[in-house]
Amino acid sequence: MSSPRTAKTTTSDLGPLPTASARSNDRWLKLAAPFLVGIIFLGGWEAAVRIMAIPPYILPTPSRIIETLVSDWPTLAASLRITLAITFSALAAAVVVGGALAILFTQFKWVELALFPYAVILQVTPIVAIAPLIIIWVNDTNLSLLICAWIVAFFPILSNTILGLNSADHNLRNLFELYGATRWQTLRYLRLPAALPYFLAGLKISGGLALIGAVVAEFVAGTGGTASGLAYRILEAQYQLKIPRMFAALTLISLAGVAIFLATSIIAHRLLHRWHESAIKREN
Amino acid sequence: MREASAPSLAPVDPLIRLSGVSKTFSTGTRAVEAVDLDLMPGEFLSILGPSGCGKSTLLRMIAGLGAPTGGEIQWASGHGGGSRYGTRDLGFVFQDPTLMPWANALDNVALPLILEGAAKREAQAAARDKLALVGLAGFESAYPRELSGGMKMRVSIARGLVTEPSLLLMDEPFAALDEITRHRLNHDLLNVWRDVGFTAVFVTHSVFESVFLSQRIVVMAARPGRIVSTLDVGAPYPRDEMFRTSSSYASLCRQASDQLKTAMGG
Ligand SMILES: Nc1ncnc2c1ncn2[C@@H]1O[C@H](COP(=O)(O)OP(=O)(O)O)[C@@H](O)[C@H]1O
Ligand SMILES: [Mg+2]
Numbered sequence: 001m002s003s004p005r006t007a008k009t010t011t012s013d014l015g016p017l018p019t020a021s022a023r024s025n026d027r028w029l030k031l032a033a034p035f036l037v038g039i040i041f042l043g044g045w046e047a048a049v050r051i052m053a054i055p056p057y058i059l060p061t062p063s064r065i066i067e068t069l070v071s072d073w074p075t076l077a078a079s080l081r082i083t084l085a086i087t088f089s090a091l092a093a094a095v096v097v098g099g100a101l102a103i104l105f106t107q108f109k110w111v112e113l114a115l116f117p118y119a120v121i122l123q124v125t126p127i128v129a130i131a132p133l134i135i136i137w138v139n140d141t142n143l144s145l146l147i148c149a150w151i152v153a154f155f156p157i158l159s160n161t162i163l164g165l166n167s168a169d170h171n172l173r174n175l176f177e178l179y180g181a182t183r184w185q186t187l188r189y190l191r192l193p194a195a196l197p198y199f200l201a202g203l204k205i206s207g208g209l210a211l212i213g214a215v216v217a218e219f220v221a222g223t224g225g226t227a228s229g230l231a232y233r234i235l236e237a238q239y240q241l242k243i244p245r246m247f248a249a250l251t252l253i254s255l256a257g258v259a260i261f262l263a264t265s266i267i268a269h270r271l272l273h274r275w276h277e278s279a280i281k282r283e284n
Numbered sequence: 285m286r287e288a289s290a291p292s293l294a295p296v297d298p299l300i301r302l303s304g305v306s307k308t309f310s311t312g313t314r315a316v317e318a319v320d321l322d323l324m325p326g327e328f329l330s331i332l333g334p335s336g337c338g339k340s341t342l343l344r345m346i347a348g349l350g351a352p353t354g355g356e357i358q359w360a361s362g363h364g365g366g367s368r369y370g371t372r373d374l375g376f377v378f379q380d381p382t383l384m385p386w387a388n389a390l391d392n393v394a395l396p397l398i399l400e401g402a403a404k405r406e407a408q409a410a411a412r413d414k415l416a417l418v419g420l421a422g423f424e425s426a427y428p429r430e431l432s433g434g435m436k437m438r439v440s441i442a443r444g445l446v447t448e449p450s451l452l453l454m455d456e457p458f459a460a461l462d463e464i465t466r467h468r469l470n471h472d473l474l475n476v477w478r479d480v481g482f483t484a485v486f487v488t489h490s491v492f493e494s495v496f497l498s499q500r501i502v503v504m505a506a507r508p509g510r511i512v513s514t515l516d517v518g519a520p521y522p523r524d525e526m527f528r529t530s531s532s533y534a535s536l537c538r539q540a541s542d543q544l545k546t547a548m549g550g
Contacts, residue, residue, distance in 0.1 A: 171382040174349055178376055179399040179447075189395065193386040275385045275427050 060244040065251060068244040076233065076245075080252050083214055083229035086142060087260070090149030091203075091210040097150075098157030098206075099199065106165040106191070107183070123155040127213060131220040141221060145229070148220075149213030156205040164198025165191045197276045200268040207260040215253060297360055298322035299450060299483050300346065304355035307341050314508035315341040318355065321502065321511065325360075325450070328477060328484045330494035330501045332540065334548055338509020339487045340379075343453050346485065347376050374451040375444030375482075379459060381436035383428040383443075389415060390424040393443045400447065407446075414442040417476055434465040441473065451483045458493070470496055471524065478521060491540045496528060501540055505547035512547045515540055 042062045048054075049061045056064055069076065101119070105112035131148045138144035168190050176186050218231035228236075230249045237246035272279035300323040307316040315338040323329060323346075331339050345352050359373075375396075383392045390411050397407035415424060418438040428436055437457055444452050458466045470493060477484050488494050494501045501515040517536055519527060527533055 169382065171378045171380060172384065174344075175376065175378075175382060175395075176399065178347055178349060178372065178374075179396045180372075181399045185399055189398070190384070193384065196386070275429060 057241050057243045060247055064244050065247045068248040069251065072245055072248060076230070076248060076252060079228055079230045079233045079249070080256065082142075083211075083218075083231070083253070084256060086145050086149055086214040086229065087211045087256070090146050090153050090213060091207060093146070093150045094154035094157050094206050094210065095203065098154040098202070099161055102158050102161035102165060102195075103187070105162055107187070112162075119155060119158055122151055127152050127216055128220055131217045135217075135221050145214055145217045145221065148217030149210050152213030152216075153206040153210035156209065157199065157202040160198045160202030160205075161195055164195030167198065168194040197268075197272055197278060200264070200271065201278075204261065204264045204268065207264045208257055211253070211257050211260060296325060299325045299360050301358045302346070302355065303358070305342070305345060305352045305357060306354035307338070307345060307350070308353050316345070316352075317508035317510045319511055323451070323483055323485065326481055326483055327500060328474075328486070328498045330498035331485065331487045331504060332491065332494045332501050332544060333489065333504030333509075334506060334544070335489055337504045337506035337547075339489075339504060340455050341509065342504075343376075343455050343485065343487055346451075347374060347453055348372055373449050374453060375447060375449045377437075377440050377444045377452065377454040377457045379456045381428065381433075381440040383436060383439060385428050388425045388427050389420065389431070389439050392428070392439055393446050396443060396447050410446055411442070414446045415439070417445065417479070418442045419472060432465075433461055434469055437461065437469060438472075441476070445476070445480065445482070448480075449482060451485065452477075454484070454486045456487050456489065459488070459490075466493070467528075473497070474521065474523060491537050491544060495533060495536045495540055496523060503540070503543045503547050505549075513543045515543060 046061045046063060049059055060068075101115070105116065127148055130151065131144075134147050135141070135144045138147060172190055173186070176190055181189070214229065215231045218229050219235065222232075222235065230253050233249040234246050237243065237249065269279050302319055302321040302323075305316060305319045305321075306314070308314050317338075319342060331342065333339050341350070344350050346357060384395070387395070390408055393411035393414055394404075394407040397410055398404065402410075412421075412424060415421060418441050420435060420438050420442065423431065423435065426435075428439070431439065440457065441452075441454075444454075458469050461469065473484075474497060484498075486494070486497055495517055499517055501517065502511050503513045503515065504510065505512045515536075519532060519536070
């Protein structure tokens with residue numbers, strides 16, 4: 001029980017209970033504050049649109065958007081499913097390819113020297129510029145969208161995991177050497193666990209990027225064919241001047257992004273909370 | 285003089301013999317120069333010297349981390365080639381606890397055995413024993429960040445002992461700890477050493493620590509790093525707080541301190 005903490009919670013020095021309730025207060029604030037901001041923002045929006053009598057094809061009210069979400073749900077939900085399927089497949093491919101390449105690069109320096117520049121080129125070339133080519137080359141629309149989303153998503157995982165694999169403590173490496181650890185043992189017991197926090201940080205970024213990649217690529221493709229994702233719904237609604245529907249699709253994309261961010265954050269916390277500084281609550 | 289204080293050492297072959305061991309780094313630093321030293325089986329030896337005099341470099345060479353650029357390090361037959369699984373017959377305790385933050389105390393201590401190819405169950409059983417030996421029974425599932433500095437050092441020592449090596453090398457293991465914790469760990473380390481009977485080489489820059497712990501103190505000087513004198517500490521074990529406050533301890537500390545001053549050139 002350090003003194004700074006005692007000073008902060010004067011009457012609560014007797015046991016874990018007050019600390020626990022302080023922590024749950026904290027959590028409430030974390031949920032309530034953004035929620036409140038959201039309510040105020042949406043309320044202001046609704047009021048402004050009504051008072052100024054802005055027509056719905058310029059800016060619909062939030063309530064109108066929600067109505068549209070409900071009435072158009074069957075179409076929108078189908079599109080959401082497609083966009084999410086592309087996003088998650090791309091993210092999974094990014095994890096597998098990015099992770100495997102990172103391991104390969106750190107195990108064989110010459111592979112890294114030979115291939116890393118191309119990974120960078122892939123990363124810095126704007127996806128909107130490559131997407132049309134990929135869509136021409138790959139016959140299957142969904143597959144070409146997946147490839148585009150993958151290109152955007154895989155670099156953060158690759159570069160973060162490489163950084164993590166190389167960040168294992170110097171003395172620990174000496175220790176492994178001392179006990180004659182094989183390359184595989186050093187990878188398994190030292191470098192991979194040391195890389196985990198870095199990998200997860202990369203995953204958080206890539207989750208959002210995979211969604212952006214999936215949406216942008218579909219915008220570029222401009223055609224959905226039989227099965228269309230949310231980006232196509234936005235384009236379609238725009239042509240037909242169904243602006244509330246456009247906003248509804250946009251809302252779904254945002255919500256999906258938030259959900260992906262939350263999910264990756266929770267995964268990271270679950271895996272790291274016992275040992276890594278980033279996931280530890282300091283009590284002073 | 286040495287025969288008088290440690291007669292049992294005389295007829296025995298050394299566990300390790302260093303002859304003319306030198307290390308010059310590529311930067312040109314002569315970190316260790318022409319060190320001759322015999323490590324006798326079961327002895328407690330301290331290497332005392334100011335920082336930068338090559339203590340760590342010497343210890344690391346004994347461990348096989350970085351080859352000498354001159355001279356030879358010979359192990360008595362049946363040791364150097366290694367333990368059961370073919371690695372070196374020694375444990376190493378770094379200045380920092382150097383624990384894996386993602387593994388609990390038990391898995392940290394079990395690591396050397398796992399690396400030597402032991403089965404997990406067997407390794408964990410041995411690790412449990414060693415944690416108990418260093419006074420950490422009940423802390424098996426604690427993660428390093430949940431342990432105090434002294435406890436982390438205990439885990440590190442337990443890990444050094446888990447392969448039951450003939451030699452335990454320690455590089456200023458308690459330098460970062462507060463005085464009370466350090467005294468307790470000195471005391472407990474001696475008990476473990478007497479129980480288990482390994483050869484201990486303990487690097488320190490503390491005169492008091494070296495006298496309290498060891499049978500023999502090797503004093504080193506810097507630029508180039510070399511051994512300048514050796515001091516025998518004849519006091520019997522067990523050594524406790526009585527010894528720490530005795531007049532013989534005080535006079536030994538004065539001697540060691542004088543030698544260290546000479547070594548530092550003043
Ligand atoms: N890897 C290295 N490369 C170059 N110089 C080194 C290296 N390690 C240690 N030294 C130098 O060797 C000398 C002895 O270092 P060290 O053995 O760490 O001393 P001590 O442990 O007694 O403080 C110092 O001058 C240090 O700067
Ligand atoms: Mg040192």
